[in-house]
Every structure is written in structure tokens, then in C-alpha cells.
């Protein structure tokens with residue numbers, strides 16, 4: 001069993017952007033039997049502090065880039081551990097995208113990984129995706145759920161516009177599947193503002209929402 005102190009240490013390694021030490025510490029924690037969820041949570045808390053340091057001009061864009069690189073490596077390391085821990089036979093289809101204007105993808109990709117672990121078929125349109133591309137994919141892929149990611153507050157309006165575009169432009173015989181949002185600064189207030197159906201704070205709750213939707217269409 002690992003201790004809160006060890007997680008505090010991991011968080012500070014992330015905040016200090018000590019890439020190789022982060023990787024070594026995560027490897028050690030996994031070997032000590034820690035869960036990938038707990039490790040992810042600590043690293044995400046570290047990322048939030050990196051973001052604050054950037055806002056305070058104590059880190060520059062290079063710091064964000066480095067943080068992104070570390071987070072990407074961590075996601076790849078944790079993926080097989082998530083696969084071992086989570087299995088499922090859910091048979092729904094989820095369409096994922098990061099909205100127009102936003103290039104953050106690490107969180108979206110983690111949601112995708114966990115959905116796949118649970119048996120969902122996922123189509124990922126990538127980042128900076130236009131409302132029309134999302135609409136085209138809805139028509140073609142016919143998802144049970146649409147998952148939209150946005151980390152920038154400046155992207156709340158593009159998120160709202162995307163959802164409005166889907167609501168107004170789908171042919172009348174096509175039912176719009178439930179829309180779930182997530183990522184960084186989103187919360188339930190943002191969900192109401194953009195007129196989405198669901199909001200999830202993290203990847204695990206996002207999967208739980210998708211399971212509920214598919215079980216009770």
C-alpha cells in the first residue's frame with residue numbers, strides 16, 4: 001500500500017517537470033501495487049499546479065509543452081494497467097472530439113482508452129474539430145453518445161456553437177444522441193450554458209455515464 005506522502009512526492013516531481021524521475025516513480029508505485037486511477041489523480045493535480053505556474057508567468061509555454069510530454073508518456077504507461085483493471089462488454093458506440101480551437105487531447109484520449117477497456121467502440125475525430133465534421137460523423141457513425149472535450153475557457157462558446165449546430169442541422173429523422181462534455185475547467189454550470197446533456201469530471205465517471213445511457217436508451 002502506498003502512502004499519501006509518496007503521492008505528494010509524485011505530484012511535486014510532476015510540478016517540477018522532472019520527466020525521468022516521474023516515470024521512475026510511477027513505475028515504482030505500480031510495482032508497489034498502486035492503482036492507475038490514483039496515480040493519474042496525483043499527476044492531474046500536478047498538471048493543475050503547472051497550469052497555475054504558467055498563469056503566474058513562473059512557467060512559460062515550454063513548461064506546458066514539457067508537462068504535456070510527461071502526461072502523454074504517463075498515459076501510455078498507465079494504459080495497459082487500466083486495461084488489466086477494467087473489462088467490460090458494453091456494446092455502445094461513442095464519438096469523441098476536442099472542439100474547434102482547442103488542441104488539448106491527453107484527457108480525451110484517456111477517456112477513449114477507458115471506454116475501449118469497457119467494450120465501447122470509439123471513433124475519435126481528434127482535436128480542433130469543426131461542428132460540421134462532428135455532424136458528418138454523427139450521420140455516418142451513428143453513435144449512442146457524443147463526448148466533447150474542451151480545456152480552454154475560450155472554447156466554451158465553440159462548444160456551445162457545436163452543440164447548437166448539431167441540434168439545428170441534423171435531418172429530422174435522425175435523433176441526436178446524448179452529448180457529454182468534459183475537460184479542464186468544465187463543470188455543471190458550463191454544461192447548462194452549452195446545453196449538453198451530461199458532464200463528467202473525469203474519465204471514470206464519463207464511462208459510467210456512457211454505460212447508463214446505453215443501458216437505458
Ligand code: B12
Pocket residue numbers: 044047048049050051052054055061064065066067068069071101102103104105106107108110111146147148149150151152153154180181182183184185199200201202203204205206207
Ligand atoms: C499539457 C497542457 C498543454 C499542452 C497540451 C498537449 C496536448 N496536445 O494535449 C500544450 C503545450 C499543447 C498546451 C497548449 C495550450 N494551453 Co494548455 N495546458 C496543459 C496542462 C498543463 C495539462 C493538460 C492535461 O493534459 N491535463 C491532464 C489530463 C489528463 O486532464 P484533463 O485534460 O482535464 O482530462 C481529464 C478530465 O478533465 C476528463 N476529460 C477530458 N476531456 C473529456 C471529455 C469527456 C467527454 C469526458 C467525459 C471527460 C473528459 O478526463 C480526463 C481524465 O480524467 C493544462 C493545465 C490543467 N489544469 O489541466 C494547461 C491549460 C489547459 N492550458 C492552458 C492554455 C492557456 C494553453 C494555451 C492557450 C497556451 C498558449 N498561450 O498557447 C495553448 C492552447 C492551444 C490551443 N489552441 O488549444 C490553460 C487554459 C486556461 C483556460 N482556463 O482557458 C491551462 C488550464 C493552464 C493554465 N492554468 O493557464 N497546453
